[in-house]
Amino acid sequence: xxxxxxxxxxxxxxxxxxxxxxxxxxxxxxxxxxxxxxxxxxxxxxxxxxxxxxxxxxxxxxxxxxxxxxxxxxxxxxxxxxxxxxxxxxxxxxxxxxxxxxxxxxxxxxxxxxxxxxxxxxxxxxxxxxxxxxxxxxxxxxxxxxxxxxxxxxxxxxxxxxxxxxxxxxxxxxxxxxxxxxxxxxxxxxxxxxxxxxxxxxxxxxxxxxxxxxxxxxxxxxxxxxxxxxxxxxxxxxxxxxxxxxxxxxxxxxxxxxxxxxxxxxxxxxxxxxxxxxxxxxxxxxxxxxxxxxxxxxxxxxxxxxxxxxxxxxxxxxxxxxxxxxxxxxxxxxxxxxxxxxxxxxxxxxxxxxxxxxxxxxxxxxxxxxxxxxxxxxxxxxxxxxxxxxxxxxxxxxxxxxxxxxxxxxxxxxxxxxxxxxxxxxxxxxxxxxxxxxxxxxxxxxxxxxxxxxxxxxxxxxxxxxxxxxxxxxxxxxxxxxxxxxxxxxxxxx
Amino acid sequence: xxxxxxxxxxxxxxxxxxxxxxxxxxxxxxxxxxxxxxxxxxxxxxxxxxxxxxxxxxxxxxxxxxxxxxxxxxxxxxxxxxxxxxxxxxxxxxxxxxxxxxxxxxxxxxxxxxxxxxxxxxxxxxxxxxxxxxxxxxxxxxxxxxxxxxxxxxxxxxx
Numbered sequence: 001x002x003x004x005x006x007x008x009x010x011x012x013x014x015x016x017x018x019x020x021x022x023x024x025x026x027x028x029x030x031x032x033x034x035x036x037x038x039x040x041x042x043x044x045x046x047x048x049x050x051x052x053x054x055x056x057x058x059x060x061x062x063x064x065x066x067x068x069x070x071x072x073x074x075x076x077x078x079x080x081x082x083x084x085x086x087x088x089x090x091x092x093x094x095x096x097x098x099x100x101x102x103x104x105x106x107x108x109x110x111x112x113x114x115x116x117x118x119x120x121x122x123x124x125x126x127x128x129x130x131x132x133x134x135x136x137x138x139x140x141x142x143x144x145x146x147x148x149x150x151x152x153x154x155x156x157x158x159x160x161x162x163x164x165x166x167x168x169x170x171x172x173x174x175x176x177x178x179x180x181x182x183x184x185x186x187x188x189x190x191x192x193x194x195x196x197x198x199x200x201x202x203x204x205x206x207x208x209x210x211x212x213x214x215x216x217x218x219x220x221x222x223x224x225x226x227x228x229x230x231x232x233x234x235x236x237x238x239x240x241x242x243x244x245x246x247x248x249x250x251x252x253x254x255x256x257x258x259x260x261x262x263x264x265x266x267x268x269x270x271x272x273x274x275x276x277x278x279x280x281x282x283x284x285x286x287x288x289x290x291x292x293x294x295x296x297x298x299x300x301x302x303x304x305x306x307x308x309x310x311x312x313x314x315x316x317x318x319x320x321x322x323x324x325x326x327x328x329x330x331x332x333x334x335x336x337x338x339x340x341x342x343x344x345x346x347x348x349x350x351x352x353x354x355x356x357x358x359x360x361x362x363x364x365x366x367x368x369x370x371x372x373x374x375x376x377x378x379x380x381x382x383x384x385x386x387x388x389x390x391x392x393x394x395x396x397x398x399x400x401x402x403x404x405x406x407x408x409x410x411x412x413x414x415x416x417x418x419x420x421x422x423x424x425x426x427x428x429x430x431x432x433x434x435x436x437x438x439x440x441x442x443x444x445x446x447x448x449x450x451x452x453x454x455x456x457x458x459x460x461x462x463x464x465x466x467x468x469x470x471x472x473x474x475x476x477x478x479x480x481x482x483x484x485x486x487x488x489x490x491x492x493x494x
Numbered sequence: 495x496x497x498x499x500x501x502x503x504x505x506x507x508x509x510x511x512x513x514x515x516x517x518x519x520x521x522x523x524x525x526x527x528x529x530x531x532x533x534x535x536x537x538x539x540x541x542x543x544x545x546x547x548x549x550x551x552x553x554x555x556x557x558x559x560x561x562x563x564x565x566x567x568x569x570x571x572x573x574x575x576x577x578x579x580x581x582x583x584x585x586x587x588x589x590x591x592x593x594x595x596x597x598x599x600x601x602x603x604x605x606x607x608x609x610x611x612x613x614x615x616x617x618x619x620x621x622x623x624x625x626x627x628x629x630x631x632x633x634x635x636x637x638x639x640x641x642x643x644x645x646x647x648x649x650x651x652x653x
Binding site (some may be wrong): 307 | 522624
């Protein structure tokens, strides 16, 4: 059982009843008003009349020489006068009584109306004296919840209704409200037949005619369901966060594993290859006179395959790297990058003349290193697949398609059948026999991964022996990396 | 520790053109020595097959540090790895200027960055193809043993 610290009435969600200084409920045990008395003027008049009558009687008595009679007459006259006056007074009193009864009837009607009003609400409404803590008023919902009738409730304090701890807490809240002299909101919990319920209680002091608070009125609204929903939402959010955290940790762990794997590939798988290549070279160099042509040819094939495997390992590393590295976008001169790559390709393959045309003013907002890797793979493909073309041309440019800016790497080489286009960007899928065009089958997978990491898209257009065009964009709707954590925003209660 | 090319070990720590090859793979030791020989690099080669041996040679506990002309340092090594060896070399006053070329199979960015962070003079990835490796060793030897002005000779003045 608990009760929140008192809060100001300010919190927006609960509309504050406009009750600040108005006495919505009068004290029921108001002392009865003083009985209306005949006015002093009338009493004076009656006395004067009686005196005059008395004087007259005395005078008459003196005149007649019969004082006793005169005295009697005087008394009678006085009595008569007083009697008459009394009748008038009684009449006046009756009228006032009638008025008063009517007024009381009105008050009762109004009281009944109010009682009806507070009895027919789902809120729990009650009023307690400040000094004694005794209940002055409860509504039907209060009676229903706490199984105490209003007749019994009157004169009970909270201790007579609730367990001691809760009762003391409620009393404390009431006194705080009285002390504050304004409307205060609390969160209170009480045991009812429906179990523990949570209420938001709006409490305000009720003032007597001298402006002093004598009671505290409270309106408590059951927010248990809302609290439960809120707790559930909190729980779900926490669970979601935990799940996201776990998933992130898992991803990080698997990323680390991938990292370790890539490192192993990089280091440990290449080392034996180096030995294979090195010692077969040593055989060729030192024992060439003891080998015939076939033996030397076998060694050459051995070395070619070792070299090929070395390239595959490098490509796999690049594929892994293009996924792992953090994407850092900058403004990149894509044209300049393409020129550099073209120079590299020409330097590595001096036996060929390939015309490379790079359009002016190609700029992108992308990760420079990844973009370079992308261009290298696309352009070396173009370079490679124009190997049997008469006048090989590789173009790097830009074009507009359906309102989107796309970069394009185009060649006039071997091309491919568009029927197999869906296999293009999958690792180890090759559309050409290795004998025709060497390759690891990983290059375009690297390209696709880099494009996707940039949130762009890539597609190709080609036909056999009519060259191929690879279109790609580097920006799109997709985020570059999934958000690490999604922090749900919950509105607080207090 | 072996000195297959020459039995002599520098006695006083004076640099006499010794190459310290820190390499755990016997194959790689043989291939590196072959590549040096093929390139007519005749300097004494001392081989340490793990990081601990390298440190024992370079920074003997009971003697003056031995300062080779050039250290060819692999990174993935048993016991004490190459980066820790490099750290120890740079931390010691007498060996801090010796030329260290990291010669490894790794091209991982973190290895490259760590090596330079710790003061490597150069980082060379061993190529798979032997002819490329031969060329790399030729250039390395030419540059670090001939072209480059080695600080080993002036280390006393520096101290």
